[in-house]
Amino acid sequence: MKETELWQRLQDQLGAGYHRVWAAEYSLAELQGRTVVQAVDDGIPVKTVWRAVWAALELPARER
Template structure:
């Protein structure tokens, strides 16, 4: 998954204004105690981060 697609999905799910705030501030144990931004910076694949976000935040199946 390209980062542009990842951020598009984040915007669609959480809203343009909140997606970045969530990604910057929400520490997720599923990402090793990192935020989305930190996980991506530490080399996590965007597709894997998206999967984690979907499970942790109960994203509807049709949005995954």
């Protein structure tokens, strides 16, 4: 997964007006309390970041 796909998936799930705010503000336990933005900046693989988002948002299996 590429970073652009991560951002597109976030936008698809949370909406264009909210996904960037959520990614910058919501801490994810699976990422040791990092936000999406922090995790990406820290070099966490985007697939790992997406899986943490997927779990936090309780998305259906087809979105994994």
